[in-house]
Amino acid sequence: MRPFGALKSSVVPLLYADIDTDQIIPASHLTSRTPEEFANGLFNRLRSSDPEFVLNDPAMRGRSILLAGTNFGCGSSREAAVWALKAGGFEAVIAPSFGEIFETNSLKNGLLPIRLESASYDELVRTIIHDRDATAIVDLAAGTLQVPGAVTASFEIDAFYRTLFLEGMDELGYLLSHEAAIEAYEAENMNPLARWRIEA
Amino acid sequence: MARYHPQTLYDRLWRSHIVAEQAGHPALLYVDLHLVHEGTYLQAFEMLDAQGIAVRQPKLTFATTDHWVPTERRLRRDAPLSSMSYVVQGLLEVAKEHGIEAFGPNDVNQGIVHVIGPELGLTLPGMTVVCGDSHTSTHGALGALSFGIGTTQVGHVLATQCLLQRKQKTLRVHISGRLRQGVTAKDLALHILSRHGVAFGREHVLEYAGTCVEAMSMAERMTLCNMSIEMGSRTGLVAPDDTTFEFVSGTPYAPTGRQWDESVERWRTLRSDDDALFDSEVSVDATDVEPMVTFGTTPGMGVPVSGRVPPVDVIGGPEKRRSYERALKYMGFVPGDRLDETRVSTVFIGSCSNSRVEDLRAAASVLRGRKVAAGTRLKIVPGSQAVKRQAEAEGLDHIFLAAGASWDEPGCSMCLAANGDVAPPQQYVASTSNRNFEGRQGPGARTLLMSPLTAAATAVAGVVADPRRYLDA
Numbered sequence: 001m002r003p004f005g006a007l008k009s010s011v012v013p014l015l016y017a018d019i020d021t022d023q024i025i026p027a028s029h030l031t032s033r034t035p036e037e038f039a040n041g042l043f044n045r046l047r048s049s050d051p052e053f054v055l056n057d058p059a060m061r062g063r064s065i066l067l068a069g070t071n072f073g074c075g076s077s078r079e080a081a082v083w084a085l086k087a088g089g090f091e092a093v094i095a096p097s098f099g100e101i102f103e104t105n106s107l108k109n110g111l112l113p114i115r116l117e118s119a120s121y122d123e124l125v126r127t128i129i130h131d132r133d134a135t136a137i138v139d140l141a142a143g144t145l146q147v148p149g150a151v152t153a154s155f156e157i158d159a160f161y162r163t164l165f166l167e168g169m170d171e172l173g174y175l176l177s178h179e180a181a182i183e184a185y186e187a188e189n190m191n192p193l194a195r196w197r198i199e200a
Numbered sequence: 201m202a203r204y205h206p207q208t209l210y211d212r213l214w215r216s217h218i219v220a221e222q223a224g225h226p227a228l229l230y231v232d233l234h235l236v237h238e239g240t241y242l243q244a245f246e247m248l249d250a251q252g253i254a255v256r257q258p259k260l261t262f263a264t265t266d267h268w269v270p271t272e273r274r275l276r277r278d279a280p281l282s283s284m285s286y287v288v289q290g291l292l293e294v295a296k297e298h299g300i301e302a303f304g305p306n307d308v309n310q311g312i313v314h315v316i317g318p319e320l321g322l323t324l325p326g327m328t329v330v331c332g333d334s335h336t337s338t339h340g341a342l343g344a345l346s347f348g349i350g351t352t353q354v355g356h357v358l359a360t361q362c363l364l365q366r367k368q369k370t371l372r373v374h375i376s377g378r379l380r381q382g383v384t385a386k387d388l389a390l391h392i393l394s395r396h397g398v399a400f401g402r403e404h405v406l407e408y409a410g411t412c413v414e415a416m417s418m419a420e421r422m423t424l425c426n427m428s429i430e431m432g433s434r435t436g437l438v439a440p441d442d443t444t445f446e447f448v449s450g451t452p453y454a455p456t457g458r459q460w461d462e463s464v465e466r467w468r469t470l471r472s473d474d475d476a477l478f479d480s481e482v483s484v485d486a487t488d489v490e491p492m493v494t495f496g497t498t499p500g501m502g503v504p505v506s507g508r509v510p511p512v513d514v515i516g517g518p519e520k521r522r523s524y525e526r527a528l529k530y531m532g533f534v535p536g537d538r539l540d541e542t543r544v545s546t547v548f549i550g551s552c553s554n555s556r557v558e559d560l561r562a563a564a565s566v567l568r569g570r571k572v573a574a575g576t577r578l579k580i581v582p583g584s585q586a587v588k589r590q591a592e593a594e595g596l597d598h599i600f601l602a603a604g605a606s607w608d609e610p611g612c613s614m615c616l617a618a619n620g621d622v623a624p625p626q627q628y629v630a631s632t633s634n635r636n637f638e639g640r641q642g643p644g645a646r647t648l649l650m651s652p653l654t655a656a657a658t659a660v661a662g663v664v665a666d667p668r669r670y671l672d673a
Contacts, residue, residue, distance in 0.1 A: 015519060015522065016519065016522055016523045016526060017519050017520050017522075017523040018398060018399075018498050018523060020498075020635075020637045022616075022635070022637040022638070022639065022640045023637060023638055023639070026639055026640075027267075027616045027617060027618040027640070028617075028618070030239060030618065031268075031285065031286070031287055045638065045639040045643055046638075049643065049644070069519045069523070070399070070519065071398065071399045071402075071432070074398060074399070074432070074498075075334065075429075075430075075635060075637060076333075076334050076616075076635075077240075077332060077333060077334040077348040077349065077350055078239075078240070078350075079240070079243075079332075079350035079351040079352060080351075082350075097399065097402065099402075099432075100402060100403065100432070100434055101334055101348055101349070101350060101434060104349075104350060104353070105350040105352070108350065108352040108353070109352070158226075158366075159224060160224065160225050160226055160364075171352075171356065171364065172247070172251075172355065172356055172359060172360075174364070175228065175356055175359070175360045175362055175364065176253075176359065176360060178219065178220050178228055178360070178362070181219050181220040181228065182219055182220075182228070182230075182256075182360060182361065182362060185219040185220075185230055186230075186361075189216070189230075190230070190232075191216070191217075191230075191232045191326060191327055191328075192459075192462075192463070192466075193232070193324050193326075193327070193455060193459075193463060194232040194233070194260055194327065196455065196459060197259050197260060197453075198257060198259045198260065200259075
């Protein structure tokens with residue numbers, strides 16, 4: 001994973017609650033293999049059925065921050081929802097809350113899930129509704145989100161994942177470095193029935 | 201002497217699976233059972249192969265084909281494997297290469313992953329169980345700590361048999377009373393969702409407790425735990441008891457002999473202490489529950505079958521109002537519409553929520569001696585090959601076919617329509633699955649979630665129908 005640098009972009013507003021991962025990428029696009037295919041899957045149904053859908057607006061092209069509603073990414077665990085957002089050029093999603101599995105998947109793929117508490121979120125939404133082209137600046141190290149002259153908000157990210165993001169570190173590598181502890185657990189504390197399945 | 205601290209079931213399951221814990225970092229949690237399906241394996245195995253890493257515990261890993269397999273007989277049994285999606289074939293190849301037991305489309309043990317795990321005795325009380333699928337919460341019905349993970353995490357488990365996890369909060373869902381005739385665990389879940397919404401379980405592990413839960417069969421407990429993810433929680437738990445042990449006993453992969461006796465003794469300790477504290481509590485009286493139907497595009501947008509589409513909820517604020525209006529527009533409803541006047545052209549009985557033999561018996565009790573309404577199509581998909589065999593041994597297939605339903609091969613099918621089992625656009629599909637999201641069952645498809653009893657009644661009536669009118673007194 002590349003280290004997460006500074007992020008400066010206008011936002012794409014998708015101000016609905018409970019946007020689920022089926023909407024983010026439908027099942028028909030889950031067998032995508034290339035970034036182009038995943039990008040095509042991104043909000044595919046909404047883009048093709050609704051000419052007014054925000055991502056059909058040419059002004060949204062090139063924006064890397066999505067501003068969403070509560071419980072964004074709820075529903076299916078499909079990690080392809082994150083891959084599709086990344087393939088579509090997004091580096092961060094801002095919302096009051098996220099579906100848990102989606103939030104975890106985001107952290108594993110360098111898509112920054114920014115949870116804003118309600119006063120800051122409402123202020124940001126008002127700002128964006130007033131000025132669709134306002135620029136947002138995300139500073140992960142400082143934990144701040146700014147729209148210069150309008151909004152200054154702070155956000156928290158799990159400290160462990162913030163380090164992984166900033167340093168571009170690999171979680172699998174971290175897990176593998178615990179080989180001795182895993183072996184010790186398997187020797188001493190493994191669920192007896194799991195052990196029995198291995199030894200059978 | 202150590203001070204007594206009351207423990208929850210989650211505390212016990214969590215503590216017994218910690219491999220390593222470092223201040224400030226998520227813990228390493230060991231995985232006893234890793235279930236794999238053809239939707240979320242590809243990039244995980246590619247990650248291992250790219251780094252030359254072997255699967256750490258192939259014997260704790262089991263694969264099935266369910267999401268992409270066709271369910272029509274002529275596309276399944278009579279067609280070659282090479283005619284099926286590349287993900288189906290690819291999973292079988294990669295499983296073979298890594299020494300993982302895999303159940304291909306026509307294998308005797310094949311089925312929906314959350315049906316076969318418990319059915320085969322793979323899922324056992326006290327285990328940690330993970331799978332690249334959000335409905336892994338289902339397995340919690342057996343008192344196993346079970347949750348869905350993403351494809352990258354599938355790779356982590358394949359490589360290390362561990363996951364990085366932070367301990368979650370606990371929420372007890374206390375269910376008193378009893379479900380009345382014609383009312384099922386599915387209705388109970390939809391009732392809870394209609395009252396508490398789709399996010400109240402976020403960041404919590406749900407434990408279902410109370411006399412109503414204790415009286416439930418394993419199939420009912422699985423339906424309830426299955427729907428936990430729709431409540432926002434990745435995990436639902438029911439403490440194992442004699443009902444659980446009777447269910448597990450004699451299943452193909454369960455322990456036997458002395459190992460069985462020792463296991464049951466250990467499993468009896470898997471419960472929350474009477475004075476255990478939960479971070480939150482929700483109370484439900486099952487006697488209040490009616491047969492339910494959803495009208496919107498989240499599982500929380502539901503009412504009793506005799507009910508009407510509610511007015512726009514102004515309490516939730518502009519975002520909620522916008523979402524609600526959007527949902528009604530998609531579904532073609534206006535506030536005040538009666539659900540039981542909704543003409544339904546497709547009915548699907550299946551999915552990991554409701555495709556066990558008990559669910560099929562329930563559907564058969566309504567369909568026996570009756571016919572599916574003209575203009576309505578009823579598709580019945582058993583949850584596994586074993587469920588299919590059992591249903592046929594009981595003659596349920598004859599009842600379904602005589603009614604004019606189709607009787608198909610096991611798989612996820614119309615729940616998510618990945619395999620081409622698509623519901624038609626702008627028409628209503630009554631479904632015993634778990635999600636009514638926009639476009640999930642097909643572009644423009646309008647999903648009405650319900651129980652197998654209500655679905656069978658709806659198929660006969662051709663409109664959303666109260667199953668209680670079709671049950672013998």
